[in-house]
Amino acid sequence: xxxxxDIAKKANVSAMTVSRVINxxxxxxxxxxxxxxxxxxxxxxxxxxxxxxxxTKKTKILSLMITDIGNPFFTSVARGAEDKAMQMGxxxxxxxxxxxxxxxxxxxxxLISTGSDGVLIAPANDNSKKxxxxxxxxxxxxxxIDRRIPDIDCDQVLSDNExxxxxxxxxxxxxxxxxxAIINGPLVVSTARERxxxxxxxxxxxxxxxxxxxxxxxxxxDSDVTNSIQELLNLPESERPTAIFATNNFIGMNTMKILYxxxxxxxxxxxxxxxxxxxxxxxESILTVAExxxxxxxxxxIQLLIExxxxxxxxxxxxxxLPSEIHLRASSLNQRD
Amino acid sequence: xxxxxDIAKKANVSAMTVSRVINxxxxxxxxxxxxxxxxxxxxxxxxxxxxxxxxTKKTKILSLMITDIGNPFFTSVARGAEDKAMQMGxxxxxxxxxxxxxxxxxxxxxLISTGSDGVLIAPANDNSKKxxxxxxxxxxxxxxIDRRIPDIDCDQVLSDNExxxxxxxxxxxxxxxxxxAIINGPLVVSTARERxxxxxxxxxxxxxxxxxxxxxxxxxxDSDVTNSIQELLNLPESERPTAIFATNNFIGMNTMKILYxxxxxxxxxxxxxxxxxxxxxxxESILTVAExxxxxxxxxxIQLLIExxxxxxxxxxxxxxLPSEIHLRASSLNQRD
DNA sequence: CTGTTAGCGCCTTCAC
DNA sequence: GTGAAGGCGCTAACAG
Numbered sequence: 001x002x003x004x005x006d007i008a009k010k011a012n013v014s015a016m017t018v019s020r021v022i023n024x025x026x027x028x029x030x031x032x033x034x035x036x037x038x039x040x041x042x043x044x045x046x047x048x049x050x051x052x053x054x055x056t057k058k059t060k061i062l063s064l065m066i067t068d069i070g071n072p073f074f075t076s077v078a079r080g081a082e083d084k085a086m087q088m089g090x091x092x093x094x095x096x097x098x099x100x101x102x103x104x105x106x107x108x109x110x111l112i113s114t115g116s117d118g119v120l121i122a123p124a125n126d127n128s129k130k131x132x133x134x135x136x137x138x139x140x141x142x143x144x145i146d147r148r149i150p151d152i153d154c155d156q157v158l159s160d161n162e163x164x165x166x167x168x169x170x171x172x173x174x175x176x177x178x179x180x181a182i183i184n185g186p187l188v189v190s191t192a193r194e195r196x197x198x199x200x201x202x203x204x205x206x207x208x209x210x211x212x213x214x215x216x217x218x219x220x221x222d223s224d225v226t227n228s229i230q231e232l233l234n235l236p237e238s239e240r241p242t243a244i245f246a247t248n249n250f251i252g253m254n255t256m257k258i259l260y261x262x263x264x265x266x267x268x269x270x271x272x273x274x275x276x277x278x279x280x281x282x283x284e285s286i287l288t289v290a291e292x293x294x295x296x297x298x299x300x301x302i303q304l305l306i307e308x309x310x311x312x313x314x315x316x317x318x319x320x321x322l323p324s325e326i327h328l329r330a331s332s333l334n335q336r337d
Numbered sequence: 338x339x340x341x342x343d344i345a346k347k348a349n350v351s352a353m354t355v356s357r358v359i360n361x362x363x364x365x366x367x368x369x370x371x372x373x374x375x376x377x378x379x380x381x382x383x384x385x386x387x388x389x390x391x392x393t394k395k396t397k398i399l400s401l402m403i404t405d406i407g408n409p410f411f412t413s414v415a416r417g418a419e420d421k422a423m424q425m426g427x428x429x430x431x432x433x434x435x436x437x438x439x440x441x442x443x444x445x446x447x448l449i450s451t452g453s454d455g456v457l458i459a460p461a462n463d464n465s466k467k468x469x470x471x472x473x474x475x476x477x478x479x480x481x482i483d484r485r486i487p488d489i490d491c492d493q494v495l496s497d498n499e500x501x502x503x504x505x506x507x508x509x510x511x512x513x514x515x516x517x518a519i520i521n522g523p524l525v526v527s528t529a530r531e532r533x534x535x536x537x538x539x540x541x542x543x544x545x546x547x548x549x550x551x552x553x554x555x556x557x558x559d560s561d562v563t564n565s566i567q568e569l570l571n572l573p574e575s576e577r578p579t580a581i582f583a584t585n586n587f588i589g590m591n592t593m594k595i596l597y598x599x600x601x602x603x604x605x606x607x608x609x610x611x612x613x614x615x616x617x618x619x620x621e622s623i624l625t626v627a628e629x630x631x632x633x634x635x636x637x638x639i640q641l642l643i644e645x646x647x648x649x650x651x652x653x654x655x656x657x658x659l660p661s662e663i664h665l666r667a668s669s670l671n672q673r674d
Numbered sequence: 675c676t677g678t679t680a681g682c683g684c685c686t687t688c689a690c
Numbered sequence: 691g692t693g694a695a696g697g698c699g700c701t702a703a704c705a706g
Contacts, residue, residue, distance in 0.1 A: 003683055014693045019685060027691055044474065049450045050396070051683030053387035054698045061451065064431075069406070070416045072617055079407045082433055091447055094401075094431045096419055110428055113386045114398065137381065256619030280409055280617035282593030282668075287619050331619075340699055351677045356701060364675055388699030391682045 002045045011039040022047055053115055062305060063093040063111040064298075065104065065121040068221065072278040073249055073294050074122070077145065080298030081120055088306050090117070099186075099221055101127040112138050118305045120298070122146040125188035141308040145301045148190045155304040155313070157297050157320045161191055164290045164324040165198035165245075168273050171288070171326070172243045173206050175334050177271060180208075181241035183228050183251050185220035192220070195247045195275075214241055222250045229258050243267075243332070246274035253277055256287060256331070271332040275324075288332040290324040297322065339382045348376040359384055390452055399642060400430040400448040401635075402441065402458040405558065407433075409615040410586055410631050411459070414482065417635025418457055425643050427454070436523075436558055438464040449475050455642045457635070459483040462525035478645040482638045485527045492641045492650070494634050494657045498528055501627045501661040502535035502582075505610045508625070508663070509580045510543050512671050514608060517545075518578035520565050520588050522557035529557070532584045532612075551578055559587045566595050580604075580669070583611035590614055593624060593668070608669040612661075625669035630659040 004018040011018070013032060020028050021036040039045075053059045064081050066074040078094070085092045093111060097104035104124045108131045111119065119135060119142040121128075129149050135142050144156040172180050182199050185192040200210050213235055216228035232241055246252035252274025259266055266272055266286075276292055279285040300320060307313040341355040348355070350369060357365050358373040376382075390396045401418050403411040415431070422429045430448060434441035441461045445468045448456065456472060456479040458465075466486050472479050481493040509517050519536050522529040537547050550572060553565035569578055583589035589611025596603055603609055603623075613629055616622040637657060644650040 001683090005683085015684080016693055017691085020692085023685085029691060032691080044471075046446055046449045046475070048391075048452070048683055050387045050390035050452055051698090052685075054385075054391060054683080054700090055685045057698090059387070059451075061430075068416075069419065070412060072409075072412075075407060075409075075412050078431070079405075079433070082406065082431060086433075086444075091451060092431050093398075094415070094419060094429050096416070096423075107423075109383060112383045114396075114428060115385070115387055134381075138383070253617070253619050257621075260621065277619060278617055280590070280615055281620065281622055282590050282597075282614065282624050283618065283620040283622070284594075284597065285618055285620070338699090341701095342699085352699090353677060353701080354675090357676085360701085366675060369676085385699055388682090389701075391684090391699080392701050394682090 001048070002043045003048070004045075006043060007036065007039050007045055010043070011036045057115075059115040059117055060090050061093055061114065061116050062090050062302065063095055063107075063114075063116040063119045063121075065095045065097060065107060065111075065119055065123075067097050067099045067122060067124060069094065069096055070222070071220075071249065072280065073276050073292065076294030077122070077298040077301075080295035080300075081302045082298070084299045084302035084306075088302070090302075090306065097124045099124050099189075099219070101125060101131075104128060105131055108134060112140065116140060118142060118309045120145060120301045120305055122297075123149055125186065126150060126190070127188070141305060143301045143305045143308070145297045146191060150190075153317050155308060155318045157301045157304065157322065159191070159292050159297075160321050160323045161194035162198045164275075164326065165195045166202045167326055168245060168288075168290055169199055169202040170206070171328065172245070172271060172273060172332060173202075173208070175243075175267075175271065175332060177243040178208055179211070179214065179239065179241045180243045180245060181214040181216065181232050182245045182247065183216045183218055183225055183255060184247045185218065185251070187217060189220065192217075192247060199245060211239060213239055218251060220248050220250065222254075225251055225254045226258055229255060229262075233262070233264075241270065243271040243273070246272065249274065249276040249278065252287060252289065266331050267333060273332050286330040288327065288329045290326050292324045293322040338385070339380045340385070341382075343380060344373065344376050344382055347380070348373045394452075396452040396454055397427050398430055398451065398453050399427050399639065400432055400444075400451075400453040400456045400458075402432045402434060402444060402448075402456055402460075404434050404436045404459060404461060406431065407559070408557075408586065409617065410613050410629065413631030414459070414635040414638075417632035417637075418639045419635070421636045421639035421643075425639075427639075427643065434461045436461050436526075436556070438462060438468075441465060442468055445471060449477065453477060455479060455646045457482060457638045457642055459634075460486055462523065463487060463527070464525070478642060480638045480642045480645070482634045483528060487527075490654050492645060492655045494638045494641065494659065496528070496629050496634075497658050497660045498531035499535045501663065502532045503539045504663055505582060505625075505627055506536055506539040507543070508665065509582070509608060509610060509669060510539075510545070512580075512604075512608065512669060514580040515545055516548070516551065516576065516578045517580045517582060518551040518553065518569050519582045519584065520553045520555055520562055520592060521584045522555065522588070524554060526557065529554075529584060536582060548576060550576055555588060557585050557587065559591075562588055562591045563595055566592060566599075570599070570601075578607065580608040580610070583609065586611065586613040586615065589624060589626065603668050604670065610669050623667040625664065625666045627661040627663050629661045633659055
């Protein structure tokens with residue numbers, strides 16, 4: 001391994017001078033700098049960050065804790081995070097919690113040990129509060145994205161769940177629907193709670209009574225929603241929903257697939273609206289969706305994080321709410337319109 | 338920051354003993370181990386990897402260099418890589434080269450500096466050879482996935498491009514096609530070359546003359562293939578293709594979208610087959626595809642890499658070829674079948 | 675089984 | 691502008 005001493009010897013300077021060159025110190029004469037740089041290049045020297053970190057306590061490594069990189073929403077988040085991190089000279093450590101607090105905790109210890117300068121995190125659920133406290137104890141800044149944690153005050157990049165859900169539900173109501181079901185993620189996740197609350201509030205505002213049989217708590221993972229849908233279909237005619245609100249992409253995709261499999265016409269028999277369904281295939285999508293700014297969750301999140309790390313952020317925690325865009329498509333539009 | 342000395346003092350042992358407990362050394366009495374572990378827990382001690390790495394030269398960090406995490410193929414690779422890495426106690430640094438050698442090189446320096454124990458890499462193109470040499474010079478093992486590099490002998494996990502392409506093309510020939518176009522990625526990428534060669538060979542074997550007007554070199558990024566397709570459509574009736582072979586997912590998706598936009602019926606006017614198109618939406622796909630074992634590229638790749646790092650691999654480089662699965666669908670099936 | 679000594683590669687501090 | 695000394699937190703090598 002080539003060290004600064006090797007460079008120093010060959011360039012006839014002290015190690016300290018080499019260090020100054022590497023760190024782009026101003027107080028170096030043009031001549032010695034050129035000389036040192038030449039040797040660095042010649043010997044293919046690359047600084048050893050471990051040694052550096054030991055002193056500076058900075059690794060230039062950020063951790064991205066998401067629930068699943070396989071979820072297209074988080075894939076975009078990751079891409080945004082990585083673009084900004086790279087641009088600012090940071091590297092990104094990838095962690096998938098799989099919506100699981102224990103797995104998240106394990107990663108947390110690893111990333112503290114590694115010496116992450118900061119963490120961008122979409123927490124698994126409300127339990128993650130413990131992990132946030134741990135980060136704070138270790139003096140590691142973090143930014144929450146997508147999901148908030150009760151009583152945790154920190155920089156956040158969130159979605160306008162209340163407004164977007166309301167618009168989605170009001171759209172269904174305008175289309176004549178009264179029996180609207182919701183297939184949701186677990187209520188220990190803030191986004192699930194917020195979307196459900198807005199769903200309930202919107203129905204009430206429009207004088208529609210809330211039927212608990214139409215509220216299904218499922219998962220945000222790419223899991224089976226067959227049971228939830230079967231239960232909805234088994235409801236007596238008078239209760240059976242004419243529309244379904246899917247609160248994330250996996251739920252939305254799988255709901256559509258199951259309805260097709262049951263030969264249920266969308267939207268004639270059941271209309272469907274969903275959060276976040278990407279159009280990654282050859283077909284034009286027919287699904288009405290609320291598209292969140294996934295890329296910006298990552299991009300802006302990393303920006304806030306780095307500002308915080310580098311002391312460029314205001315003391316007060318910042319909360320950024322990114323609006324979603326609703327795409328109205330066939331899955332929720334009446335023929336007669 | 339809590340150090341081993343804090344633990345040592347409080348537990349009335351030497352720092353060395355604490356170090357042994359952390360590293361699960363056998364030569365520690367049950368009693369002192371318990372005592373030390375208690376203090377570690379009490380003080381919330383987490384080892385400083387930077388200090389550790391400085392001595393051991395091991396970081397337990399692996400780098401994953403892919404061209405774009407946004408490409409669903411690589412998303413699966415990443416997920417497989419991460420699962421195996423986590424299982425083996427390693428963390429994963431994410432790098433997107435964007436099919437760009439310069440960007441890849443920049444990451445390469447960063448990851449060497451950080452001290453990656455190894456690199457799993459889908460190289461940007463043949464130029465990446467320089468980066469492989471650099472890794473070798475720094476004694477960092479790497480495993481090539483998906484794409485090979487001429488004259489680089491190392492562990493590899495590759496796809497059966499020759500056989501799968503042949504089956505795809507023979508399927509089209511069986512369907513009666515003689516004018517088959519290929520829209521390919523850049524030929525500086527090994528997979529593009531292999532698929533193109535197999536396309537040519539298969540045509541020849543079946544006595545079909547190769548028409549260079551039907552061979553289009555495009556990109557593997559999510560870029561525009563409009564021009565390529567337009568050129569194909571502008572061909573005189575006698576040359577115009579009746580089938581298109583798209584060599585990756587983005588090309589496949591975009592080809593389908595453009596054909597739809599041109600109101601060209603698939604497969605009646607033009608049949609389409611593609612590599613790797615995921616079905617991430619609510620619709621059932623109609624596209625005939627060769628599905629690669631993306632997850633296993635990552636999972637097995639990391640396994641080979643860790644074996645290599647930990648000295649558990651045979652000296653001779655291993656080459657693993659994962660077969661693809663062809664899904665025949667409407668986009669390439671004649672009505673009359 | 676446990677402790678002592680030395681040093682990993684670099685940067686901080688303080689001289690010159 | 692440049693250099694010398696010391697130490698970051700930890701573990702290898704050795705001693706007992």
